[in-house]
Amino acid sequence: MMTADTELSTARAVAARAAPSLAILELPGRQGVGFVVSPQGYLVTNLHVVAGAEEVHVQLADEQFLQVEEVIALDEKRDLAVLRLPTYDVQALELAPEAHPGEGDMLFILLPAGGGMMGLLETRVQAVQVLDESLTFLELEAALPEDASGGPVLDASGALVGVATCAFADGRPVTIVIPSRYVLPLLERPGTQPISALTQARPSASRQRHIPTHPLSLLEGCATDAVEEVALGIMQAIQLGAPTYNRGDPEGCYRFYARAAERLILERSDCPGAQAALREGLQRCTTLADADERAWALRDTFDGLLHVIDRWLQAQAAFARMAAPKSYMQ
Structure with missing residues (x-):
């Protein structure tokens, strides 16, 4: 250090x-x-x-x-x-x-x-x-x-x-x-x-991301296994959706993302905070007419959840280290 x-x-x-x-x-x-x-x-x-x-x-x-x-x-x-x-x-x-x-x-x-x-x-x-x-x-x-x-x-x-x-x-x-x-x-x-x-010359305007910042309390009461499963489901969706988007198919990317969000909402009742964040992301998409905007709206939703999950897992690991029994030299 x-x-x-x-x-x-x-x-x-x-x-x-x-x-x-x-x-x-x-x-x-x-x-x-x-x-x-x-x-x-x-x-x-x-x-x-x-x-x-x-x-x-x-x-x-x-x-x-x-x-x-x-x-x-x-x-x-x-x-x-x-x-x-x-x-x-x-x-x-x-x-x-x-x-x-x-x-x-x-x-x-x-x-x-x-x-x-x-x-x-x-x-x-x-x-x-x-x-x-x-x-x-x-x-x-x-x-x-x-x-x-x-x-x-x-x-x-x-x-x-x-x-x-x-x-x-x-x-x-x-x-x-x-x-x-x-x-x-x-x-x-x-x-x-x-x-x-x-x-x-005119620089192209960078896409403005709208990644939500969630408090750790979003995942309060969730088991570690459940949180990790949510993160895995999101990452798998990005692995499928991002290449589709990059091939020029934002509508296909959005469908990958939306199906993943709907599946996680259906299956992860043990993570109500994550369910709420995903519902909010899908609701935002209903106000957007453009497929490109909808794809990025769900990507922002996913990234916001991944960020809070990463922080939450780090905090859980820190608590576990603090609670671990100490051994002393006699």
Whole structure:
């Protein structure tokens, strides 16, 4: 377990390694963040930070002030942009596509702190979210300032794991990480575009998830076996429904999900809280005319139940450890 001194030492080491690559982006009427990922001056940021801009100026950590002249690649689906700086004299961060942080892992976001200083936001992974087969992202615990979107996210070893992004879900700001593995293909695209390509760029709006947050009391009185059976039934439904959705059949996906929800409601009278949550999800679907929306409404219902089940099982395991008889050396 890390002590406070160890965590501070880790944070300082991560900041020292990443700071030279950080870039502050100055655009008409707004500011953003990016970071350099190659000696060729390739700079990564969020597309929404630079979309629509007629010009982009960049201030580097060594106080170089440059104007972006070329666009290497834009990815509207994943809200990413790769620009090229007219310099080769920049220390770059190395992407770590093999890094796959999981729930609870510590991460660090490098961001400007004003007055030429760098700040380091320490946080943890709250959840790994699968939007669809083309995008998986990390949701973080900490809130990211909106003008800090596009900054580098690093793990405790200093490996660059992705791009910090300020997004919105259910009407509230959330901090997510677009993983490094989505950046690598952009760096390999042939050719360049003029800076005017940004004026036509518009990042696609991310789907807003409506995943309910349930209290642990939802599962009060349920046996562990029953809770685990509910989780298994939900996961099996997702394993069948998600590939169907990804093949372009949201109606088929919805039918898989709905049948699974109805079966669990019928069979799991020993988990009344789970039954109620599933009924609520199905009821919500009756108000939605679009099959795509219905499929995602039930997926949100399923994910909300899986989250509370995971927390409940962890709590049960902790109580069991506390209640276990202790043995003492004589």
